[in-house]
Amino acid sequence: MRSRSVTCSCSTRCTRGARRTPCSGAARTSRTLTGPASSTPRDSRPTAGTRRPRSIPVEDTSQWRSPEVAAAIQREALASDPLAGTRTPPAFRAPSGALEDSFYLAMGRQLWDAAPITARVLIVRSEKDFWSRPEDVRRLQEHLAHAAQVKAVTLPGATHFVHLDRPDKGRDLLLAETLTFLAEGSASRGP
Known part of the structure; x- marks a missing residue:
């Protein structure tokens, strides 16, 4: 299998082969998540020269997304990285492997084999999800x-x-489907 050369954010050159082992730069790449001063994630804050997410059909994204939930997720993400507070603005580091996997999935590459899975499986996707087709x-x-x-x-109208969406915009349905699926599995096993 052919290897491909990747330039990492650390500016080193690395080669990732068929094993997809992370390079030293993968551990150094980071995703910025703004700190506690912000109550909504980067893609839902109105900023000069930017647009709101296309999946949200209203101008005021706070009508669709719950700023309190987004703030809690941001708080926990920042708390997961002991060095988050040393960055300006505060940010947590996350490997970029998920971004690479997403790229390959979008190109039609199967990254793993689901055939060995024997457990019950719940697949949830949102109707307005720009990534899950x-x-x-x-x-x-x-x-x-x-x-x-x-x-x-498929969660109708959800993003x-x-x-992060408000309960009436899909979050309640996500939780209800998940809890129902888990309860059905517990009921089938018995006490």
């Missing part, structure tokens, strides 16, 4: 050939960040 769900369902049960749910 219906065909991704169908493909995953096909690959979960040995799963005890596969249930796929990619449904966990």
Whole structure:
């Protein structure tokens, strides 16, 4: 298999082969999440020259997203990195492996084999999710050939960040579907 050369944010050159082992630069890449002074995530704060997320159909994103939930997530993310407070603005570091995986998935590459999974599986996607496509769900369902049960749910009107959305915009439905699925599994096992 051919290796590809990647330039990391640390400015070193590395080679990632078929094993996809992280380079030394992967640990140095970071994603900025603004600190406690901000109550909403970067993509939902109005900023000069920027637009609101297209998946949110209202101008005032605070009508769609819950600033309190976003602030709590930001607080915990920053708390997970002991050096977050030493950066201006405060930021936590996160490996960029998820971004690379997302790129390969978008290009149609299967990153792992779901066939060995034998547990019950709940697949949840949001209707207005800019990243999760219906065909991704169908493909995953096909690959979960040995799963005890596969249930796929599309949350109507919800966005990619449904966990930040207000309860009536999808978050309540996400929690209800998850809790119902878990309860059904507990009921089938018995006391």
